[in-house]
Amino acid sequence: MSDVMPLPDEDIPRFADIVSRAYPGFTYSKQSYREETIERLRTMQHEEPSVTFYGLYRDDELLGGMRVHNFCTNVRSTMINAGGVGLVAVDLIHKREHVCKELIEHFLAYCRTTVRPLAMLYPFRPDFYKRMGFGYGPLLNRYSLSPAALPANKQLGGVRYLRPEDKNALVECSRRYVREHHGMVDKSDHEVRQMLTSDDTFIACHWDGEVMDGYAHFRFARGHTSLVNDIEVLEFAYLNKDALRALLSFLNRQSDQVRRIHFNTHDDFLHFVVDDPRDGTDDLLHPISHPTRRSGVGLMYRVVDAQLMFDVLGSARFGPGDCSVKIEPDDSFLPDNTSPVAVTFRNGRASHCKCDVDVTVRLGIAELSSLLMGTVTFSKLRAYGLVGMSDPSYTGVLDAIFRVNEGPQCATSF
Numbered sequence: 001m002s003d004v005m006p007l008p009d010e011d012i013p014r015f016a017d018i019v020s021r022a023y024p025g026f027t028y029s030k031q032s033y034r035e036e037t038i039e040r041l042r043t044m045q046h047e048e049p050s051v052t053f054y055g056l057y058r059d060d061e062l063l064g065g066m067r068v069h070n071f072c073t074n075v076r077s078t079m080i081n082a083g084g085v086g087l088v089a090v091d092l093i094h095k096r097e098h099v100c101k102e103l104i105e106h107f108l109a110y111c112r113t114t115v116r117p118l119a120m121l122y123p124f125r126p127d128f129y130k131r132m133g134f135g136y137g138p139l140l141n142r143y144s145l146s147p148a149a150l151p152a153n154k155q156l157g158g159v160r161y162l163r164p165e166d167k168n169a170l171v172e173c174s175r176r177y178v179r180e181h182h183g184m185v186d187k188s189d190h191e192v193r194q195m196l197t198s199d200d201t202f203i204a205c206h207w208d209g210e211v212m213d214g215y216a217h218f219r220f221a222r223g224h225t226s227l228v229n230d231i232e233v234l235e236f237a238y239l240n241k242d243a244l245r246a247l248l249s250f251l252n253r254q255s256d257q258v259r260r261i262h263f264n265t266h267d268d269f270l271h272f273v274v275d276d277p278r279d280g281t282d283d284l285l286h287p288i289s290h291p292t293r294r295s296g297v298g299l300m301y302r303v304v305d306a307q308l309m310f311d312v313l314g315s316a317r318f319g320p321g322d323c324s325v326k327i328e329p330d331d332s333f334l335p336d337n338t339s340p341v342a343v344t345f346r347n348g349r350a351s352h353c354k355c356d357v358d359v360t361v362r363l364g365i366a367e368l369s370s371l372l373m374g375t376v377t378f379s380k381l382r383a384y385g386l387v388g389m390s391d392p393s394y395t396g397v398l399d400a401i402f403r404v405n406e407g408p409q410c411a412t413s414f
């Protein structure tokens with residue numbers, strides 16, 4: 001019998017030890033690093049109201065834990081509450097004893113009871129969490145562009161470093177960007193504090209008078225000698241074309257000292273801002289294609305309550321096409337989440353279906369999650385044999401309804 005509960009302060013060191021062995025890559029064995037981590041966990045637990053650490057106990061012994069986040073996320077132009085889970089860690093001695101399974105079950109139950117129909121995580125292995133019903137989110141692209149290839153514009157100024165007193169302007173700029181972009185998550189106080197106080201990252205921001213309308217959050221990455229450096233852009237947000245151009249021009253001006261600018265972004269189109277999008281490897285792909293970025297599966301989404309998800313998406317934006325559809329989700333991990341949901345799509349809005357449905361579709365909860373978030377299209381799921389339907393002639397209509405203008409972006413790591 002397990003108990004999952006908020007981690008009491010006195011168990012933080014024990015959890016830190018479990019984390020140290022679960023994530024050996026954190027070079028955690030050093031005592032100073034251990035103390036720093038305990039302090040970091042404590043600070044987050046005490047000072048960030050949107051975060052709670054949980055521990056799983058059997059016979060009063062802590063066997064594993066996780067960090068749960070309360071998020072507010074833009075889904076198809078509507079802000080909804082969502083849950084995030086990170087730092088899942090299980091004592092090596094107790095692996096394969098369903099500690100993680102029970103932690104995730106608890107997390108998903110928490111999401112349901114707190115009206116967070118969407119859960120998110122970054123997987124250590126996508127297959128592990130896909131079995132638990134998490135679907136692939138957007139591909140993270142790492143563009144490696146030459147700074148000289150970025151558009152320069154000597155006329156454009158207005159870029160300066162972020163100062164501590166700019167905090168409110170940064171929060172407001174980020175808040176506006178989140179509301180304009182599907183998938184983005186509101187920044188927590190902790191995240192903003194980290195951005196403002198980090199020793200090794202910098203923020204160049206663009207101003208339109210008193211209003212910040214764009215920023216690039218970046219750090220340097222050392223090359224093969226101390227005089228060869230790259231810049232890694234961790235977040236790139238702009239509210240208009242001028243802010244974009246000015247920030248790109250700022251990065252272009254680093255070309256005498258910086259070899260490559262690596263943009264980590266969910267934007268699939270960034271290569272359109274340059275005339276030369278090559279990543280510098282010259283590693284030609286068959287027949288003649290120039291590598292411009294590396295991509296990876298990262299963020300994963302999971303609908304934890306399909307009915308609730310459509311309820312909260314009442315004012316969300318769907319694509320054109322009128323259709324009433326019965327969705328039958330297959331969710332072996334969360335059997336409570338398998339009730340059919342009948343939805344009418346009309347004029348880009350979803351509502352409860354009060355009439356006979358036109359078509360019934362059956363698909364796994366992971367695929368439904370990706371479809372709702374717009375990281376896969378209905379017709380692709382159909383082509384891959386991942387969705388069944390009572391009447392295939394509705395494929396095109398459903399494809400248009402579930403499409404998003406732009407795939408989800410997310411600059412929040414957790």
Ligand SMILES: CC(C)(COP(=O)(O)OP(=O)(O)OC[C@H]1O[C@@H](n2cnc3c(N)ncnc32)[C@H](O)[C@@H]1OP(=O)(O)O)[C@@H](O)C(=O)NCCC(=O)NCCS
Nearest residue numbers: 022088089090095096097098099100101124131132332333
């Ligand atoms: C990865 C890690 C979290 C796994 O923890 P664990 O407690 O050993 O995992 P579990 O025993 O709960 O294994 C998952 C179980 O869920 C089951 N499961 C998964 N999907 C299921 C589904 N849809 N229905 C029923 N059961 C399911 C699996 O079958 C497995 O049980 P089994 O071993 O009996 O087959 C742990 O090894 C760890 O801490 N690793 C290092 C840190 C890390 O990488 N964390 C993850 C960060 S995101």
